[in-house]
Amino acid sequence: MNYTKSEKLFEEAKKYIPGGVNSPVRAFNAVGGTPLFIERGEGCRIFDADKNEYIEYIGSWGPHLFGHNPKFILDALKSSLENGTSFGAPTELEIKMAKIISELVPSIEKIRMVNSGTEATMSAIRAARGFTNRNKFIKFEGCYHGHADYFLIKAGSGALTFGVPTSPGVTAANAADTLVADYNDINSVKSLIQENKNEIAAIIIEPIAGNMGVIPASNDFLSELREICTEEGIVLIFDEVMSGFRVAKGGAQEVYGIAPDITTFGKIIGGGLPVGAFGGRKDIMDTLAPVGPVYQAGTLSGNPLAMSAGLAALTHIKENENLYNVLEKKSKYLEDGFKENMKKLNKSYAMTRVGSMSCLFFTEEHVNNFASALTSDAKLYGQYFHKMLEKGIYLAPAQFESMFISTAHTTEDLDKTIEANYSSLKELL
Numbered sequence: 001m002n003y004t005k006s007e008k009l010f011e012e013a014k015k016y017i018p019g020g021v022n023s024p025v026r027a028f029n030a031v032g033g034t035p036l037f038i039e040r041g042e043g044c045r046i047f048d049a050d051k052n053e054y055i056e057y058i059g060s061w062g063p064h065l066f067g068h069n070p071k072f073i074l075d076a077l078k079s080s081l082e083n084g085t086s087f088g089a090p091t092e093l094e095i096k097m098a099k100i101i102s103e104l105v106p107s108i109e110k111i112r113m114v115n116s117g118t119e120a121t122m123s124a125i126r127a128a129r130g131f132t133n134r135n136k137f138i139k140f141e142g143c144y145h146g147h148a149d150y151f152l153i154k155a156g157s158g159a160l161t162f163g164v165p166t167s168p169g170v171t172a173a174n175a176a177d178t179l180v181a182d183y184n185d186i187n188s189v190k191s192l193i194q195e196n197k198n199e200i201a202a203i204i205i206e207p208i209a210g211n212m213g214v215i216p217a218s219n220d221f222l223s224e225l226r227e228i229c230t231e232e233g234i235v236l237i238f239d240e241v242m243s244g245f246r247v248a249k250g251g252a253q254e255v256y257g258i259a260p261d262i263t264t265f266g267k268i269i270g271g272g273l274p275v276g277a278f279g280g281r282k283d284i285m286d287t288l289a290p291v292g293p294v295y296q297a298g299t300l301s302g303n304p305l306a307m308s309a310g311l312a313a314l315t316h317i318k319e320n321e322n323l324y325n326v327l328e329k330k331s332k333y334l335e336d337g338f339k340e341n342m343k344k345l346n347k348s349y350a351m352t353r354v355g356s357m358s359c360l361f362f363t364e365e366h367v368n369n370f371a372s373a374l375t376s377d378a379k380l381y382g383q384y385f386h387k388m389l390e391k392g393i394y395l396a397p398a399q400f401e402s403m404f405i406s407t408a409h410t411t412e413d414l415d416k417t418i419e420a421n422y423s424s425l426k427e428l429l
């Protein structure tokens with residue numbers, strides 16, 4: 001393939017933007033080569049500046065559950081645009097958005113809109129701290145909750161990919177109240193609680209981790225977490241920025257049948273526009289200003305364009321009962337294809353999947369936490385990424401991310417991907 005224009009654009013971008021990108025994983029550092037500059041998307045395909053076409057499995061890192069540019073989202077955006085782009089004052093759209101989210105996710109009694117997943121998790125922790133009058137919180141090694149200082153401690157996603165899970169720039173004081181437990185290991189949580197009795201405000205977790213590759217929490221682990229939080233007066237926060245409306249209409253909490261106290265959202269709820277939200281128990285949410293003393297605000301929060309696109313996405317989800325069965329079928333088809341390929345090649349790399357989120361790890365170990373995720377051969381993933389790219393398949397340019405399937409992927413697209421997977425692995429092994 002010819003990447004001349006992307007290469008030129010990248011050189012130009014590096015002059016003005018750190019690393020040439022506005023989010024590190026996009027720079028392809030983890031896989032080598034030049035990032036592709038994307039011109040447009042259509043269904044499950046993207047087209048780069050050199051007019052190369054790819055079947056893609058990033059979906060803007062999660063939002064595009066229906067592929068790029070579904071008509072119902074474009075129509076909603078167009079008609080909203082006619083009315084104005086931002087008012088910094090309440091609109092009826094925000095009520096509709098809050099209502100539909102609480103209808104689809106029953107644990108949400110009240111919700112507040114923000115502009116990104118990072119803002120959502122940041123605000124959720126502040127609310128939990130204000131509510132409990134405690135300072136510390138527990139996160140899990142390899143989970144990623146955006147880039148607020150106190151979350152960048154043993155974090156996943158780009159932080160992990162770039163070897164800075166604990167980032168410089170995060171002061172010791174900032175990190176002091178962050179306690180880190182092992183994913184899927186309830187004893188590590190119990191010890192931290194024991195050592196910090198009555199000091200822990202919240203436990204925040206991705207119930208389906210999507211930022212150290214895809215790793216689902218075990219049912220028992222999450223149930224015990226729920227019990228412990230209730231007993232100890234700790235606010236349980238599910239970070240469903242990725243899994244919300246992705247793995248089921250009610251997110252991971254519907255899949256597991258476990259209700260957190262607070263949930264954070266992002267990605268799909270914006271229909272491709274920048275949005276985040278956090279919500280849950282009324283008594284906790286009502287600690288927020290102007291009802292309570294916990295301050296949280298934003299000029300563009302509840303932005304009408306973002307609300308219109310998000311509302312269109314969520315309405316589509318609500319009205320299409322069969323949507324998640326379709327996604328499950330497509331995703332299983334791809335998983336079965338990849339597994340069959342590995343069988344033929346005498347390999348048993350770990351492949352994890354929950355609904356339309358999946359990950360192929362280049363390790364034969366069972367992957368269920370951060371340490372086992374790290375046994376994956378990330379260098380081999382980089383080579384695999386390029387083999388797939390040459391064949392017109394665009395995957396996440398880093399091992400520790402998720403593969404996202406949309407309703408726009410057809411059986412033909414999936415078959416092409418399975419074939420590319422077979423020949424790429426064969427060439428590499």
Ligand code: HOZ
Pocket residue numbers: 023024025026060061157158211401
């Ligand atoms: N590491 C982010 C997803 N988990 C990437 C976000 C982006 O580059 O847009």
